[in-house]
Amino acid sequence: MQEHAATQASEAAHKGFNAGEVIIGHVSNGTEHPLIHLPPVFGIDMSVTKHVFMVWLVSITICVVITAIVSRYVASKRLLPVGAENGLEIIVEFIRDGIARPNVGGKWLMTWTPLLLTFFFFILGANAVGLLPIFDVLGLIDHYFIRAPEHSFLKNLIHGSSTATGNYNVTAGLAVISFFAIAIAGMKAHGFVKHWGNLKPGDHWAHWALVPLEITSMLVRPFALTMRLAANMTGGHIAILAILSFVFIFAEAHSPMLGIGIGIPSTILSAAISGLEIIVVMVQAYVFTLLTAVFIGMAIHAHH
Amino acid sequence: MQEALNMSWAYAGAGIGLGLVVVGAGLGIGKLAAGVAEGVARQPSAAGQISGATNLPLFLLEGVAILAEVFCLLIVLLK
Numbered sequence: 001m002q003e004h005a006a007t008q009a010s011e012a013a014h015k016g017f018n019a020g021e022v023i024i025g026h027v028s029n030g031t032e033h034p035l036i037h038l039p040p041v042f043g044i045d046m047s048v049t050k051h052v053f054m055v056w057l058v059s060i061t062i063c064v065v066i067t068a069i070v071s072r073y074v075a076s077k078r079l080l081p082v083g084a085e086n087g088l089e090i091i092v093e094f095i096r097d098g099i100a101r102p103n104v105g106g107k108w109l110m111t112w113t114p115l116l117l118t119f120f121f122f123i124l125g126a127n128a129v130g131l132l133p134i135f136d137v138l139g140l141i142d143h144y145f146i147r148a149p150e151h152s153f154l155k156n157l158i159h160g161s162s163t164a165t166g167n168y169n170v171t172a173g174l175a176v177i178s179f180f181a182i183a184i185a186g187m188k189a190h191g192f193v194k195h196w197g198n199l200k201p202g203d204h205w206a207h208w209a210l211v212p213l214e215i216t217s218m219l220v221r222p223f224a225l226t227m228r229l230a231a232n233m234t235g236g237h238i239a240i241l242a243i244l245s246f247v248f249i250f251a252e253a254h255s256p257m258l259g260i261g262i263g264i265p266s267t268i269l270s271a272a273i274s275g276l277e278i279i280v281v282m283v284q285a286y287v288f289t290l291l292t293a294v295f296i297g298m299a300i301h302a303h304h
Numbered sequence: 305m306q307e308a309l310n311m312s313w314a315y316a317g318a319g320i321g322l323g324l325v326v327v328g329a330g331l332g333i334g335k336l337a338a339g340v341a342e343g344v345a346r347q348p349s350a351a352g353q354i355s356g357a358t359n360l361p362l363f364l365l366e367g368v369a370i371l372a373e374v375f376c377l378l379i380v381l382l383k
Contacts, residue, residue, distance in 0.1 A: 098356075102356075224367050224368075224371060227367075227370065227371050227374055228363075228366075228367040228370055228371070231370040231371070231373060231374045232370060235370070235373070283363075287363040287367075290359065290360065290363070291360075291363070291364075294360060
């Protein structure tokens with residue numbers, strides 16, 4: 001037992017600190033060690049990885065919390081909200097009056113506000129969970145107390161990134177919903193065929209040249225939504241991890257004392273960037289919702 | 305040897321591209337911010353409307369910059 005630990009320590013010491021590997025490991029999904037291994041369906045690996053688990057966790061938490069708050073308000077038959085209902089009202093009014101009403105307009109407001117609210121709460125929740133050090137604390141508890149074996153559920157749960165929206169597959173799913181929402185909004189407002197007729201913005205013969213441009217923009221917008229959210233989330237985490245790795249890089253290259261010395265400005269700087277990351281989390285949720293609302297509005301009010 | 309030389313061109317290209325993206329984004333967002341500041345200074349009562357109107361182009365521009373960063377990263381990671 002002591003021999004094994006000694007060989008492991010010397011192995012780790014000889015291998016050095018590969019900053020790139022560690023950073024990529026901390027922002028990736030960990031598809032090689034899924035949490036629950038499921039057989040592939042039609043060639044697609046259906047195993048539950050950490051990001052799938054985080055999506056479920058965030059969805060269920062938000063669903064339960066918001067449904068509880070709203071059903072308590074509805075059941076109480078009071079007009080004035082109490083406690084948590086106040087907070088919810090602030091956010092709901094902000095999105096309905098600040099994002100939905102100026103873009104979608106009065107007639108279709110109540111059709112599209114629930115979708116926008118869902119987007120906002122889910123993206124905000126999924127982004128924010130990435131900032132909470134839940135799995136780092138779990139990793140500490142595991143390292144000192146539980147000591148789970150290498151490929152167990154707990155170890156796989158701790159490894160990898162907990163920001164589900166940092167994975168472009170998750171944000172691509174959200175963008176696909178947005179794409180269908182835009183198409184359906186146009187079809188509901190203008191009729192099934194006339195929405196696609198709106199791709200040609202006017203009556204002149206030269207307007208036919210704009211049709212490929214409109215089709216391209218229709219496809220590029222969800223792609224941009226995807227990449228914007230995923231890259232913002234991943235980039236913030238990579239920045240924080242890179243600054244924290246300075247400690248280990250310097251400790252490797254010179255001496256542990258230099259590592260500790262670098263640690264003081266490094267932790268302060270990474271704490272400041274985490275503060276910036278809080279702003280980015282809220283802004284990215286707002287931007288996704290705002291852009292979806294703008295595109296839905298453009299599909300509905302497509303008269304030039 | 306030739307392979308390593310080609311790879312170094314790829315890395316240099318990605319690095320220069322990333323720097324150019326930052327310059328472009330900085331210039332664009334700076335101009336937007338200057339416009340907002342001037343507009344609010346001329347008419348402080350329209351502060352809410354002006355900042356609301358600049359939100360959209362601001363984030364579209366930021367999205368373009370982030371997309372470009374992602375493509376630069378792809379150049380480096382995907383050989």
